[in-house]
Amino acid sequence: MKKVEDASSALYRDIVACTYCAPHLAAGPRPIVQFASTARILIIGQAPGARVHASGIPWDDQSGDRLREWTGLSKPDFYDAGKVALMPMGFCYPGKGKNGDLPPRPECAPLWHDSILVLLPADRLTLLVGSYAQAHYLPQVASRSLSENVQAFESFLPAFFSLPHPSWRSVGWMKKNPWFESRVLPALKKEVRQHLG
Helix, strand or coil, rough: HHHHHHHHHHHHHHCCCCCCCHHHHCCCCCCEECCCCCCCCCEEEECHHHHHHHHHCCCCCCHHHHHHHHHHHHHHHHHCCCEEEECCCCCCCCEEECCEECCCCCHHHHHHHHHHHCCCCCCEEEEEHHHHCCCCCCHHHHHCCCCCCCHHHHHCCCCEHHHCCCCCCCHHHHHHHHHHHHHHHHHHHHHHHHHHH
């Protein structure tokens, strides 16, 4: 167990020191990630926004508040690396584009994800938050819409749970898709409770 913890700590130090994408990051590199070898819940999101880049705390914004509400996770549990790993598709803030934030840097996931995944428990629950995470980890359904993937969440269990991104846009999306609140969220909270122990 000690060796795994040492490997986890060493990997974390390597990741937060990463400058691989620096030439492409207007705000500069600041990798933001959270994990430990005992985390049985893994949340894979998109990439940090400007506020998270400034604070250095993952999901430290309204999207994070909404995600915690959806999952039923308290802040102490959410930010306990021994319980919850937070691994975005891109670890650094990619900057602003014409229609919101730019996509996650494509170099990041191939560079670091496998090294983190091998340290986590095999029986973990992975929440795929948004289209980037779903396209990467559910390539067999990448051609389907995000709504279709979320509606079909049961077909990805027990390993994965598909979710929309909890940005402000999700408020309108939820109104158009009432099944999300009535059917998906209760199942999500149940799965999270079971894996949290």
